[in-house]
Amino acid sequence: NPNPNPNRPQSVSVQPVSYPIKPKDPSPSPSPAQNPANHERPDPDTQTPQTWSREDVRFVRDFNVSSGVNRVAPLPEDKSEEDVNRTNEEMEAERRKIEADNRVMRRVFRVEEHQTVPFPTLLQRQNTKGVQKVVHDLKEAVQLVKANAKRNFDETLEAHVKLAVDLRRTDLKLTGSLSLPHGSGKALRVAVFAEGTAADEARAAGADLVGGEDLIEGIKNGSINIKDIDKCIAMPQLMPRIGKEISKKLNRLTPNARDGSVTTDILRAVKEAKKNVTFKKDKSAIVHVGLGKVSFTEEALCENVGAFVNALLLAKPAGLKKSSKYAGYVTTFHICSTMGPSFPVSIQSLSIAADRYTKLQMR
Numbered sequence: 001n002p003n004p005n006p007n008r009p010q011s012v013s014v015q016p017v018s019y020p021i022k023p024k025d026p027s028p029s030p031s032p033a034q035n036p037a038n039h040e041r042p043d044p045d046t047q048t049p050q051t052w053s054r055e056d057v058r059f060v061r062d063f064n065v066s067s068g069v070n071r072v073a074p075l076p077e078d079k080s081e082e083d084v085n086r087t088n089e090e091m092e093a094e095r096r097k098i099e100a101d102n103r104v105m106r107r108v109f110r111v112e113e114h115q116t117v118p119f120p121t122l123l124q125r126q127n128t129k130g131v132q133k134v135v136h137d138l139k140e141a142v143q144l145v146k147a148n149a150k151r152n153f154d155e156t157l158e159a160h161v162k163l164a165v166d167l168r169r170t171d172l173k174l175t176g177s178l179s180l181p182h183g184s185g186k187a188l189r190v191a192v193f194a195e196g197t198a199a200d201e202a203r204a205a206g207a208d209l210v211g212g213e214d215l216i217e218g219i220k221n222g223s224i225n226i227k228d229i230d231k232c233i234a235m236p237q238l239m240p241r242i243g244k245e246i247s248k249k250l251n252r253l254t255p256n257a258r259d260g261s262v263t264t265d266i267l268r269a270v271k272e273a274k275k276n277v278t279f280k281k282d283k284s285a286i287v288h289v290g291l292g293k294v295s296f297t298e299e300a301l302c303e304n305v306g307a308f309v310n311a312l313l314l315a316k317p318a319g320l321k322k323s324s325k326y327a328g329y330v331t332t333f334h335i336c337s338t339m340g341p342s343f344p345v346s347i348q349s350l351s352i353a354a355d356r357y358t359k360l361q362m363r
Contacts, residue, residue, distance in 0.1 A: 138349040141335055142301050148340040149294040155338040156185070156290040157301055159308060162332045166320060167285040174287070175280040176315035177259065178307055181357070182300040183275045185293035190273045191215065193234035193242060193255070198266045202233075205270035212238060219246045229253060231273045233261050277308070279315075287312070294337050303360075305335070305345075306353030313354065326351065 105111060136144065142157075149155045167174060192202035195212035202210045209215060209229065216238070218224040226249060234242055234255040239262060247254045255261040263269050279289040291304040316329060326347050333350055336342035 133344060135344045135346045138302055138305060138345050138353055139298060141343040141345045142298050142305075144343050145335055145337050145340060146294055146298070149337040151337075151339050154185070155294045155340065157292050157294055157296070157304075158336055158338065159287075159289050159291050159305065160334045160336070160342065161287040161312065161330060162334075163281060163285040163287065164320070164328055164331060165285065166328075167281060167317070168283070172317040172319050174315055174317055175278070176311050177276055177278040178311035179272045179275045180277055180291065180304045181275075181307055181360075182292060182296060182304055184277050184290055184304075185296065186290065188230040188274055188276070189228055190231045190233065190270055191229045192266060192270060193232070193238045194266055195235070195238075198235055198264070201267040202270050205267050206274060207233075207270050213241075216241060216246055219249060226250065226253065231261070231276065233263070233266065233269045233273060235264065235266070236262055279308075279312075291335075302353055303357060305350070306357035309333075309350050309354040310357050 145157060163174070166172070189208040190206075191209035192199070192207040193212060193215055194202050194210060199210050199212070209224070211218070215224070219226065232250060232253045232255050239255065242250075242255065257263075260269060260272070277289060277291070279287050281287050289308060291308055292301050296304075312330070313325065320329065330347065330350075333345045333347065334342040335345060
């Protein structure tokens with residue numbers, strides 16, 4: 001080409017290059033280390049770890065180095081009886097020395113002596129999951145309550161009834177009252193709004209406060225403390241003035257015709273009020289009530305329990321889902337004294353006691 005392109009790259013000629021073949025390694029001659037017959041273990045004191053082979057390290061690792069000092073303290077079972085006795089004597093001497101020093105310090109500085117309480121022994125907790133609780137008959141449970149009431153005052157026989165879970169609903173109300181056949185043993189203060197012969201009957205029945213207009217005025221001006229009154233009974237003739245003037249002060253104590261506190265039969269009402277007991281369920285669907293004193297006879301306490309069970313059945317809420325007489329309503333029934341242990345009572349014996357009380361009332 002007469003006019004070559006000056007920007008065109010020029011081709012470079014390739015020169016062949018040859019490399020020499022790497023010669024094969026000559027076969028190694030057997031070394032002394034590979035010959036087990038001529039192997040001599042090196043002295044570990046003269047060689048450093050950097051020059052040791054794997055075989056040397058293995059040999060040194062298995063080598064038992066004996067020295068005059070034991071690296072592990074002797075175990076108690078390795079000690080001889082003389083060493084144990086010597087140690088105990090040293091500890092006893094040290095204890096006496098400390099007590100003597102403390103005695104001198106207390107005598108010099110008049111320090112009060114502190115009693116040393118030994119460390120409590122930890123007891124292993126018993127597994128009570130598989131243990132089944134014993135349910136007692138009503139009469140047997142009453143006997144156990146009386147036997148375990150050991151306080152220096154007349155304790156109250158208490159009943160604690162756990163109801164069904166459905167009764168935890170706030171829309172299901174459970175309240176009631178009953179007159180115990182043998183009384184509760186508690187001194188209730190009864191106020192009677194009555195005049196004339198009805199007032200005389202109330203005094204004869206044991207009413208604590210009896211009066212008409214004067215009793216209303218005393219409560220109105222505060223001269224009579226409402227906290228000292230547990231129950232109020234009134235004649236129908238005095239109810240208009242009671243409701244107008246002192247109903248707000250009486251509050252829940254206001255006489256009501258539905259519970260029988262507004263009546264003309266004052267004598268019967270006062271006697272029943274002295275024996276009357278009210279009950280209601282709490283938020284956890286449990287009823288707590290006192291049913292007499294432990295000093296009562298067993299028969300009297302059993303009759304009181306039967307009367308309470310009968311009243312509890314009569315107070316069953318209407319909104320409770322269909323259930324039998326006790327199943328689905330009463331879960332457990334326990335009785336106890338004021339400061340004594342509780343004992344579960346069988347539902348069968350409670351049913352018998354309630355039926356016996358109903359028959360006595362029908363006579």
